[in-house]
Amino acid sequence: MSVLRHMGKSMEATEIRMLETRTYTGGCHCGRVRYEVTTDLATVMDCNCTHCSKRGLLLTFVTPDKFTALAGDDGLQDYQFNKKMIHHLLCPTCGIESFARGTAPDGRRMVAINVRCLEDVDVKSLLPVPFNGRDM
Numbered sequence: 598m599s600v601l602r603h604m605g606k607s608m609e610a611t612e613i614r615m616l617e618t619r620t621y622t623g624g625c626h627c628g629r630v631r632y633e634v635t636t637d638l639a640t641v642m643d644c645n646c647t648h649c650s651k652r653g654l655l656l657t658f659v660t661p662d663k664f665t666a667l668a669g670d671d672g673l674q675d676y677q678f679n680k681k682m683i684h685h686l687l688c689p690t691c692g693i694e695s696f697a698r699g700t701a702p703d704g705r706r707m708v709a710i711n712v713r714c715l716e717d718v719d720v721k722s723l724l725p726v727p728f729n730g731r732d733m
């Protein structure tokens with residue numbers, strides 16, 4: 598029963614995700630940080646590392662050409678830890694991390710989008726993939 602329910606949920610989520618390649622608007626809580634990102638939300642990661650779990654981050658990764666900063670890209674507070682591969686960028690006014698910039702293991706530059714900060718996204722309709730960042 599639970600397996601069938603899970604499969605049904607996966608198929609439903611896959612259908613939704615296949616339909617949703619579009620440009621989303623996102624940003625922080627107070628409105629100082631605003632951006633646009635083009636993504637299909639195909640892979641949303643629920644990372645269990647100490648940072649992501651404390652912040653409740655749900656992340657999807659895009660290449661920098663899919664990301665356009667509209668406001669507040671300057672003056673962000675930069676937080677780094679562990680191997681310092683990712684710049685966690687916090688709004689200096691409201692403290693929200695709506696996106697981050699980092700380098701993938703293959704050296705490509707990536708932007709990590711906090712999907713909780715995107716407008717018109719029903720987070721509950723997504724099927725986040727567990728990511729074991731705690732052991733990295």
Ligand SMILES: [Zn+2]
Nearest residue numbers: 625627688691
């Ligand atoms: Zn803010």
